[in-house]
Amino acid sequence: MATDIIMPALSPTMTEGALARWVKAEGDAVAIGDVLAEIETDKATMEVEAIESGILGRILVPEGTQDIAVNTPIAILVAEGEAVPDAAASAPAAAQPATTTEEPAAQPSAVPATPAAASLSAPEPEKDWGPTAEITVREALHDAMQAELRRDPDVFLIGEEVAEYQGAYKISQGLLAEFGDKRVIDMPITEHGFTGMAVGAALTGLKPIVEFMTMNFSMQAIDHIINSAAKTLYMSGGQMGCPIVFRGPNGAAARVGAQHSQCYGSWYAHVPGLKVVAPWSSADAKGLLRAAIRDPNPVIVLENEILYGRKFPCPVDEDFILPIGKAKVEREGRDVTIVTFSIMVTTALEAAEALAQEGIEAEVINLRSLRPLDTATIVESVKKTSRLVTLEEGWPFAGIGAEVAMQVIEHAFDWLDAPPARVTGVDVPMPFAANLEKLALPQPEHVVEAVRRLI
Amino acid sequence: MAAAQENTARVGGNGPSLTREQFMDAFHEMLLIRRFEEKAGQLYGMGLIGGFCHLYIGQEAVVVGIQMTLKDGDKLITSYRDHGQMLAAGMTPRGVMAELTGRATGYSHGKGGSMHMFSREKNFYGGHGIVGAQVALGIGLAFANKYRETDEVSVAYFGDGAANQGQVYESFNLAALHKLPCLFIIENNLYGMGTSVERASASHELWRNGEPWGIPGKRVDGMDIAAVHEAAAEAVAHCRAGKGPYLLEMMTYRYRGHSMSDPAKYRKREEVDQVRKTRDPIEHVRQILLDAGVSEDSLRKIEDDVKATVNDSAEFAQTSPEPDPAELYTDVLLEA
Incomplete structure (x- = not known):
């Protein structure tokens, strides 16, 4: 049976190529693996090998032709003794570009919403584990x-x-x-x-x-x-x-x-x-x-x-365990929400204590889990305080604070009375000298200053 | 000679050998891989397979010979040149081809592709796109065998290119230190992408690369299925007996480029043709079978069966639906 030899895709990005040279001529016998032609792609000149054996019945695309789309029939392979069909008759049977033979592609609108876009349910109270x-x-x-x-x-x-x-x-x-x-x-x-x-x-x-x-x-x-x-x-x-x-x-x-x-x-x-x-x-x-x-x-x-x-x-309960993905409000307050994690919770609580002396009541959220992030607890708090300060030891650029602030912007923008602020480690590699190291890390006074600027 | 005796008699000349039955099975398996890969190359050319696609053509004797020495429960892991390993492991041509075309019916529901396929059922642990990563993961599979106190063996395949990765030597050390039942297979096809092994490795005897850790090694003609089988049987027995890891360097050759977009200008066409003509692993077995009195007809029947299987897999892979859009968000995390 006559089969079309098509312009192959020879790289992940190739859509068209040039037919540099026919190695086989019409009438030549072809075995599997024989080089039929050389194709120039956007990257290199590639040899096209026969994937079936037979006789090269007709060349449809002469050498030197540029910009041949992938899947265009370039020749017809026939069995020995078989008549060569007309090119015109052969063309409709040619393989279509992949995009048209496949199932309808997913439209962007058909893509389900990401879990992040789902509405937030109110945070559940933490279980009391007793003594x-x-x-x-x-x-x-x-x-x-x-x-x-x-x-x-x-x-x-x-x-x-x-x-x-x-x-x-x-x-x-x-x-x-x-x-x-x-x-x-x-x-x-x-x-x-x-x-x-x-x-x-x-x-x-x-x-x-x-x-x-x-x-x-x-x-x-x-x-x-x-x-x-x-x-x-x-x-x-x-x-x-x-x-x-x-x-x-x-x-x-x-x-x-x-x-x-x-x-x-x-x-x-x-x-x-x-x-x-x-x-x-x-x-x-x-x-x-x-x-x-x-x-x-x-x-x-x-x-x-x-x-x-x-x-x-x-x-002390032997079964004590915490759920991953739940933050904890370590200190309640009405004026500003400080979101932090790990050792910086200590820093935040010290800052909150200092702020309380000035009559500012800060709510301190200990994230516990960075992924999944407990956006519900953060948003609930910001809806109450209308102000957000994030605090972390790490660098500022693309840090956890950036993500927390973005979540608040997405979910509680209208509740904010001031732009979110972040307190982070200084944007340098950690120095060794004691004084420089201290300067590189967030201190409670940095948090206090950041809060003061928002209120 | 009675037919039953014929089937168990060893054939194949002076060297290591297999029974006629084993050669017949091997012929079928190797041909299946070859035809499957040719078909994959064809579908790639038609734009039905996208991205990276690394064909195993030429190396069939390695995986088929080793697989013949394994038993249920033994674990397998390899690189991105993984189609042959999967077929040899008993994964279905339909499932593999459908994954190549990115369809819902593929082994990874279309989310893994050519380089990332797995089968829990067949103990096939991938399909890894990071060169050398499968070696450290492979000793982990062997660690699990030992931890669970089974006599199962893990086989970690990697190429001559991966053999220069640091983690391979970290893995040699750990496997030897903990006597892990891990068979390391270096498939030396002479080129890591476009760099010949001579230009990439100061060690020219890769089978000796485990020596500092006391890992026994051998160089094997990876184009000769009987030689592969004999060496693998000995190595697997060593691992299964709790004597620790073993390293085999399989001298093999890939006929196609590193991937589909490789023009392979780093080697001469005559080199490829020479291997094809004189060392082809499948033609070698065909000749052994013909010499042993197997008829052309029975070989042609195998060829026809294989062709039908491969065509069926290609048809399945082209007609299966793409993954449902909802599949985008599944399998990121398991329910805790």
């Missing part, structure tokens, strides 16, 4: 891992110095003794490799907790966090979930300079397929880490080294 005890954030994180390691044999902890050394920051103290080296596993200094390994294990359904000595070192492994962990569920059409936790201290510690002092909140919160939490208190740390370990998705837990030793009340 509390004062514990450090370090103990809270430890207790969360211990409880989940006991609860689920598929959970294991890997990282540098997590086992025999008992944790670089002593978060995993005692876990090796209780769970053994099968489930509390020291890793060599090889973040790219062991993160990939943990993600591979998670794709089979195991539930690794990957401890980075600091989140700065997660940069060595960010390809696996984003390209392998966050995207595989989507790329597999829902077949391959990745239940994994990446945790470690984030942001500035003290006097460790530029490469060890950076907030990755905005980096990771940017990525669909990841959840990102940033606990402040012991209750946040315990409740959110337990939720992160149980979550069937990759979750980034941004801890803070300075907070590790701080004590906060934490519910």
Whole structure:
């Protein structure tokens, strides 16, 4: 049977090309793989190979022809002894451009609204977990891992110095003794490799907790966090979930300079397929880490080294857990909403205390979760206070504050009495000198000033 | 000689060999991959497959020979040149081709494409577009085998190009350190995109690249299915016995460009023709079967079957609907 040889698409972007040269002539026998012609694309000159064998019955497009659209018949291939049909008869049978043979393409209007555009429901009140005890954030994180390691044999902890050394920051103290080296596993200094390994294990359904000595070192492994962990569920059409936790201290510690002092909140919160939490208190740390370990998705837990030793009340209930995606109003107020997370909650509360001395009542929202973001709680608060200040340790450009402000603009613009303001770390790499480091980080007085400017 | 005996008798000359039955199966599998890939190239030319599309033509003996040594539960992972691996793993030509054309009936509902396909059912873990990432992920699959105390093995395929990635050596170290049941396969087709292996690697014996970690390795003629099978059987047995990882360098060749838009000017056409004429893995098996007394007719029947399967997959891939617009927002996160 005669078949058309069509002008092939030879690159992802090619729509037309030139027929540089016919290598075969009319009447030539053609075997699979033989070069028929040379085609010039926008990128290069390519050889077109035969995909079926036969006789080159007729050349429809002479060499030297420019601007031949992809899918135009350029020759007719016939079987041996077969008559060559007329070009005119052949043309209607030619393959049509892909766009016309496919199902009607989705029109922009047919695209469903993004979840973000859905109307916000009022925030639910937080569950009361009863009696509390004062514990450090370090103990809270430890207790969360211990409880989940006991609860689920598929959970294991890997990282540098997590086992025999008992944790670089002593978060995993005692876990090796209780769970053994099968489930509390020291890793060599090889973040790219062991993160990939943990993600591979998670794709089979195991539930690794990957401890980075600091989140700065997660940069060595960010390809696996984003390209392998966050995207595989989507790329597999829902077949391959990745239940994994990446945790470690984030942001500035003290006097460790530029490469060890950076907030990755905005980096990771940017990525669909990841959840990102940033606990402040012991209750946040315990409740959110337990939720992160149980979550069937990759979750980034941004801890803070300075907070590790701080004590906060934490519910003693054995089942205590917090939902990911719910912010907490740490202090109520009517005049301004301060939205922040992690160690900056302390700074915000100090600022609120100072503002109260001046008769300004600030509401302080501890985000707890950066993705998903609890926009409902933020918007509810701004509708009451009509003013927004965001506060974060990270850099200003494309930071979490920018996203929070945009959410408020989208959902509560008419309630605002002043433009939103942001207080952030200074837009420089972290300096080492004590005085410069302090200048680079937000202080309570910066927040107080920002609020004063709005009122 | 009775027919039953004939079917189990080893054929194929002096070297490592397989039974006639195994050669017949291999012929079918390899031909399926070849014809499928030719069809994919054809659909690409028609604009029905878009984006990147990396064909496996020429390398068929590698994946088919290795697959013959595996058992249910063994896990597979590879790079973006993944169509052959998927077909060998038992994924359906229809599902793979429909994913290539971006249709709802594809393995990833049209959201993965040529480079990103998976099958939980067939233990195929992708299909990865980042060169070398599958090696670290692959030792994770092996880690899971060990953690669950099974005797399952994981196979991580990568090319000579990926063999220069740092994470490959991090993975060698971790796999050896933890004695992970991971079979590393370097498919050395001589070119990482347009750069020949000599211009890319100071090591010219890639099979020895695991030596610092004590990983045993071998170089294998990847165009000879029996040689592939023999080496893989030994390597898989090593991994399954809990002796840790194993590295095989398969010397192979891709007939087509790196991707569809590669004019392949970095090598001479005569080089490609020479391999095709003298080392083609499928023609090699065809000759073995003919020499063993298999009739031309029975081979033609296999060819016809394969052609029908491939045409069916192409028809399916062209007539299946595109994904529903609502599919855009699904599978980002699982319900907690």
